[in-house]
Amino acid sequence: MMRRLMPVTAGMRRAGSAALDLTDVANGRFDGFWELWLNPWDLAAGVLLVREAGGRVTDLDGHEARLIGGPIVASNGVLHDWFLDILNDRVTSPAY
Numbered sequence: 001m002m003r004r005l006m007p008v009t010a011g012m013r014r015a016g017s018a019a020l021d022l023t024d025v026a027n028g029r030f031d032g033f034w035e036l037w038l039n040p041w042d043l044a045a046g047v048l049l050v051r052e053a054g055g056r057v058t059d060l061d062g063h064e065a066r067l068i069g070g071p072i073v074a075s076n077g078v079l080h081d082w083f084l085d086i087l088n089d090r091v092t093s094p095a096y
Contacts, residue, residue, distance in 0.1 A: 004086050004087070018033075018035055018038050018072075019045060021033045021046070022047065022049060022050055025053075026053040026055060027053065028053075028076065031075060031076050031079060032075040032076070032083045033075075034072065034073045035071065035072050037071065040068055040069050043067050043072060044067055047067065047072075047074070054077055055074060055080075056074070056075055056076075057072060057074045058080070059071050059072065059073065060073060060088060062081075
């Protein structure tokens with residue numbers, strides 16, 4: 001996934017805490033965030049913050065994220081579908 005994202009982004013950062021990364025998406029410091037496995041306590045507050053800020057939070061298939069754990073994709077909402085396409089390798093050109 002990182003190999004597909006690196007050529008089409010300005011860079012990637014990771015604070016080491018999903019809660020902090022989701023907070024950064026909510027306040028606009030990050031455009032997106034994904035993780036393949038998170039626990040419910042990692043998700044709850046961050047998902048609320050992203051949604052309240054107008055962002056979108058789903059699983060890798062684009063279904064609304066469930067707070068029971070598992071994969072998560074969060075974004076500012078505008079680029080969410082593009083982000084999902086890149087993560088799921090549904091893009092045929094690196095200049096999507």
